[in-house]
Amino acid sequence: MAFKSSMMQAFDMTDLGKMRFFLGVEVLQNPGEIFICQRKYATNVLKKFAMLESKPVKNPIVPGSKINKDVGGIEIDDTHYKQIVGSLMYLSATRPDIMYNISLISRYMSKPTELHLQAAKRILRYLRGTVGYGILYKQGGDDELIAFTDSDYSSGAVSWMSKKQPIVSLSTTEAEFIVVAASACQAV
Structure with missing residues (x-):
C-alpha cells in the first residue's frame, strides 16, 4: 500500500483496483490463486466465424488423422483461412492445449484447401466446448x-x-x- 501511495504522489495515476482484463486476457484473482483465460475473446472468435452454434467436439483434431498439402484439393479463400488461424494463434497465449493443432494448420496458409479449413473448423468446434479453459496459477506448494x-x-x-x-x-x-x-x- 505504501508503494502505491508513493507512486501516486510521484506520477499522475489512478488506482483501478485488481486487474480484470488485459489485451483480451481475463484475469480472475482469488486468495491463493490467479486464473487467466480468454473466454470473451474465444466467444467473439466463434461469433466472427459463425461457429457459436456449432456442435462441440472433445478433440481439436480427429484422432489418427493426418494433415498434408492436399495437392489436388479444392482451394479456398486464403484471407478467410488466415483470419481463422491468426485468431486461434492469439488464443494460444492461455490455451497451450490447442497450440500443436494450430501449428499444424498454420503450415498451409499459402494455399489452403477444404481439408485445411475443415481442420481449422474442428479446432473452433473444440473451442466451442472449452471456452472457459485457461491457466491456473496457485500460491504456495x-x-x-x-x-x-x-x-x-x-x-x-x-x-x-x-x-x-x-x-x-x-x-x-x-x-x-x-x-x-x-x-x-x-x-x-
Missing part, C-alpha cells in the same frame, strides 16, 4: 519445478513448445527419451 512432456497439460504452465523432432527415432521409447531430454534442457 512444494517449491519444486515440475515439467510435463508429450501431450500432458498442467495448470500453471510457465513455458511450452511444440516442434518436430530434428531426428527420426526408431521406437516410441526413444522418442519419449528425446522429449524428456529437451524438457530437461529447457528447465535448466
